Amino acid sequence: MAAVIIFGKSKKDIQLLITIAEKMGLNTKVLAKHECEDFSLAKAITEGATGEFIDTDEFLKSLKAV
Numbered sequence: 001m002a003a004v005i006i007f008g009k010s011k012k013d014i015q016l017l018i019t020i021a022e023k024m025g026l027n028t029k030v031l032a033k034h035e036c037e038d039f040s041l042a043k044a045i046t047e048g049a050t051g052e053f054i055d056t057d058e059f060l061k062s063l064k065a066v
Contacts, residue, residue: 005031005039 008014018028031039 007036 006014006017008017014030018030021028
């Protein structure tokens with residue numbers, strides 16, 4: 001199974017892509033706003049993960065300094 005997520009501003013263009021996909025026999029699902037936010041957050045976490053542990057106190061101090 002493979003999946004594609006397409007973001008767009010034009011509802012008309014998105015609907016066209018959905019129609020084409022369905023005519024090709026593909027399943028489609030329009031994501032709710034919170035689902036898009038969840039996806040984006042998960043992507044940011046994955047990209048930002050270094051696998052290294054940091055000192056919590058030092059991290060909190062750095063946030064206060066900003």
